[in-house]
Amino acid sequence: xxxxxxxxxxxxxxxxxxxxxxxxxxxxxxxxxxxxxxxxxxxxxxxxxxxxxxxxxxxxxxxxxxxxxxxxxxxxxxxxxxxxxxxxxxxxxxxxxxxxxxxxxxxxxxxxxxxxxxxxxxxxxxxxxxxxxxxxxxxxxxxxxxxxxxxxxxxxxxxxxxxxxxxxxxxxxxxxxxxxxxxxxxxxxxxxxxxxxxxxxxxxxxxxxxxxxxxxxxxxxxxxxxxxxxxxxxxxxxxxxxxxxxxxxxxxxxxxxxxxxxxxxxxxxxxxxxxxxxxxxxxxxxxxxxxxxxxxxxxxxxxxxxxxxxxxxxxxxxxxxxxxxxxxxxxxxxxxxxxxxxxxxxxxxxxxxxxxxxxxxxxxxxxxxxxxxxxxxxxxxxxxxxxxxxxxxxxxxxxxxxxxxxxxxxxxxxxxxxxxx
Amino acid sequence: xxxxxxxxxxxxxxxxxxxxxxxxxxxxxxxxxxxxxxxxxxxxxxxxxxxxxxxxxxxxxxxxxxxxxxxxxxxxxxxxxxxxxxxxxxxxxxxxxxxxxxxxxxxxxxxxxxxxxxxxxxxxxxxxxxxxxxxxxxxxxxxxxxxxxxxxxxxxxxxxxxxxxxxxxxxxxxxxxxxxxxxxxxxxxxxxxxxxxxxxxxxxxxxxxxxxxxxxxxxxxxxxxxxxxxxxxxxxxxxxxxxxxx
Numbered sequence: 001x002x003x004x005x006x007x008x009x010x011x012x013x014x015x016x017x018x019x020x021x022x023x024x025x026x027x028x029x030x031x032x033x034x035x036x037x038x039x040x041x042x043x044x045x046x047x048x049x050x051x052x053x054x055x056x057x058x059x060x061x062x063x064x065x066x067x068x069x070x071x072x073x074x075x076x077x078x079x080x081x082x083x084x085x086x087x088x089x090x091x092x093x094x095x096x097x098x099x100x101x102x103x104x105x106x107x108x109x110x111x112x113x114x115x116x117x118x119x120x121x122x123x124x125x126x127x128x129x130x131x132x133x134x135x136x137x138x139x140x141x142x143x144x145x146x147x148x149x150x151x152x153x154x155x156x157x158x159x160x161x162x163x164x165x166x167x168x169x170x171x172x173x174x175x176x177x178x179x180x181x182x183x184x185x186x187x188x189x190x191x192x193x194x195x196x197x198x199x200x201x202x203x204x205x206x207x208x209x210x211x212x213x214x215x216x217x218x219x220x221x222x223x224x225x226x227x228x229x230x231x232x233x234x235x236x237x238x239x240x241x242x243x244x245x246x247x248x249x250x251x252x253x254x255x256x257x258x259x260x261x262x263x264x265x266x267x268x269x270x271x272x273x274x275x276x277x278x279x280x281x282x283x284x285x286x287x288x289x290x291x292x293x294x295x296x297x298x299x300x301x302x303x304x305x306x307x308x309x310x311x312x313x314x315x316x317x318x319x320x321x322x323x324x325x326x327x328x329x330x331x332x333x334x335x336x337x338x339x340x341x342x343x344x345x346x347x348x349x350x351x352x353x354x355x356x357x358x359x360x361x362x363x364x365x366x367x368x369x370x371x372x373x374x375x376x377x378x379x380x381x382x383x384x385x386x387x388x389x390x391x392x393x394x395x396x397x398x399x400x401x402x403x404x405x406x407x408x409x410x411x412x413x414x415x416x417x418x419x420x421x
Numbered sequence: 422x423x424x425x426x427x428x429x430x431x432x433x434x435x436x437x438x439x440x441x442x443x444x445x446x447x448x449x450x451x452x453x454x455x456x457x458x459x460x461x462x463x464x465x466x467x468x469x470x471x472x473x474x475x476x477x478x479x480x481x482x483x484x485x486x487x488x489x490x491x492x493x494x495x496x497x498x499x500x501x502x503x504x505x506x507x508x509x510x511x512x513x514x515x516x517x518x519x520x521x522x523x524x525x526x527x528x529x530x531x532x533x534x535x536x537x538x539x540x541x542x543x544x545x546x547x548x549x550x551x552x553x554x555x556x557x558x559x560x561x562x563x564x565x566x567x568x569x570x571x572x573x574x575x576x577x578x579x580x581x582x583x584x585x586x587x588x589x590x591x592x593x594x595x596x597x598x599x600x601x602x603x604x605x606x607x608x609x610x611x612x613x614x615x616x617x618x619x620x621x622x623x624x625x626x627x628x629x630x631x632x633x634x635x636x637x638x639x640x641x642x643x644x645x646x647x648x649x650x651x652x653x654x655x656x657x658x659x660x661x662x663x664x665x666x667x
Contacts, residue, residue: 062472073473106523114524173521175514175529180476181469181536182500185516185523218499256472 023339026292031347031388039379053267054227060257070100075224092231097223099124103176120206124213145192153191157205161193178218186216296399332400340392354378445556451595458651470640487548489660515665537642538634568592594625
């Protein structure tokens with residue numbers, strides 16, 4: 001039967017080409033859109049996890065209340081045993097300290113007087129931990145110079161380096177506010193520059209070793225946040241929520257500086273954004289099924305009129321209405337599969353192209369603090385491709401199911417009169 | 422006929438009340454005369470009370486008129502040797518650890534001084550109230566056991582940090598005992614409460630005052646004047662950048 005339907009599909013192209021093209025176009029758009037949106041979400045999650053949220057993070061309760069302000073003066077100090085305890089309680093999670101701080105970067109002239117000044121957004125990480133360097137892809141992001149090796153060495157964003165007219169080796173002074181709010185000064189040597197392709201960090205970013213920042217900000221064994229990464233490096237919301245529940249139940253306290261664990265989705269409205277993206281995907285699929293379904297219903301009706309005589313003859317020869325209806329549905333299914341395969345094939349080609357080349361949003365993201373890469377690549381996930389194929393098949397089925405109803409309205413007693421006419 | 426009579430009586434009463442209050446400008450002049458001096462030398466203690474800790478900073482301070490000021494921090498160890506120089510609209514800070522003199526400008530002026538409830542901008546403010554504000558006495562009240570005039574000050578220029586100020590001024594000592602500092606929008610930004618006063622010659626001066634940034638958590642910053650001398654002869658070099666590195 002399937003072979004017969006397939007032969008019919010290719011021999012009578014006038015009845016199959018339009019539905020196949022419609023389905024192919026719809027599947028192409030859906031597959032590509034879901035892959036693009038997934039790539040966008042992945043980019044956003046990974047950028048946030050790298051720079052801002054971790055897969056999960058531990059902060060003090062007071063810090064969590066003002067999370068967006070990143071008030072390091074409400075962070076942790078003199079941590080030691082507590083971190084070891086977290087490691088014991090949640091084996092496999094990789095914990096790493098971070099300090100975010102703002103400061104004034106002062107560039108002296110030959111006489112030690114201020115030549116240039118600029119505000120910097122500082123990120124202090126454990127540069128001695130190779131997994132941190134790998135997570136941040138620091139080696140890839142390096143534009144000039146090398147990574148800090150000494151305690152007094154820092155990296156500046158390439159944009160800032162150019163803006164201040166500096167080059168690797170330059171001596172600068174940081175002026176900031178200590179953990180206790182007093183003034184803090186420190187001299188540093190710029191050992192290189194970076195560009196992450198994330199406008200929010202590339203604009204005025206500074207990267208320092210965690211111990212250098214601790215000394216500068218008077219935070220012995222301190223951190224504003226402790227990032228946690230799941231083993232395997234891939235974010236799993238269910239696992240993270242489970243850890244969050246266990247941690248917060250264990251360390252719950254009235255102390256305003258007690259630790260509290262936040263999931264990635266608790267931060268930067270990422271939970272809402274993920275939910276919104278899922279809703280958007282479902283909406284795209286639904287709209288596709290409805291619109292293409294209506295179009296194919298209409299095509300099925302036209303096809304029914306064109307094949308009116310054929311159906312009448314088959315009924316007159318004794319074929320049951322149910323069998324004929326099932327035949328039509330099978331035909332539609334095959335059409336849907338062929339169209340979907342064609343659309344998915346074209347979609348995969350487009351996805352592969354943009355997976356390699358990406359969409360460059362550098363101009364659009366300029367002067368924004370949106371934590372997303374400047375170039376968005378489509379995601380190569382078979383789940384998304386299948387998700388695009390499914391509405392293609394569903395739409396053709398829906399169209400055939402609706403259009404085929406007409407078969408049951410034919411009256412056997414009138415068939416021969418119709419044939420004679 | 423009755424209405425005009427009532428209006429007349431009310432106007433006379435209002436005029437009578439206003440007449441009972443001193444002129445705002447004259448009162449501000451007396452406050453400036455009490456508070457300002459040609460030069461001043463003082464040793465002060467600043468107790469900064471934040472959510473996290475309480476820190477005590479001791480400094481020596483010199484000033485000349487309302488435009489020049491110099492401070493040197495004596496303790497704690499981390500801040501010892503830090504110096505600040507204000508000359509008109511310029512502010513420099515010297516840090517002995519880095520041996521650098523850095524000019525503070527722009528947004529940095531809005532930052533807190535040593536974690537206190539005072540900003541660099543507060544340090545840069547014109548201390549001569551008569552120059553910066555027009556004033557009006559709006560009432561009287563007993564504050565901390567002292568009879569005070571309630572004054573409302575409105576900034577003469579748009580670049581004055583606090584566009585509106587409410588003062589409770591001791592009627593006899595011409596010393597502001599309480600201040601409310603407002604932004605242009607009418608939002609209360611800071612308050613100052615004098616907790617102890619002292620007499621230095623013919624002047625009455627705050628000995629201990631609590632400054633509170635109303636936009637910040639914390640208990641405020643206690644500012645204590647350990648010792649003060651007015652109209653003393655100061656070496657001219659102290660208000661130069663060279664003095665910062667000495």
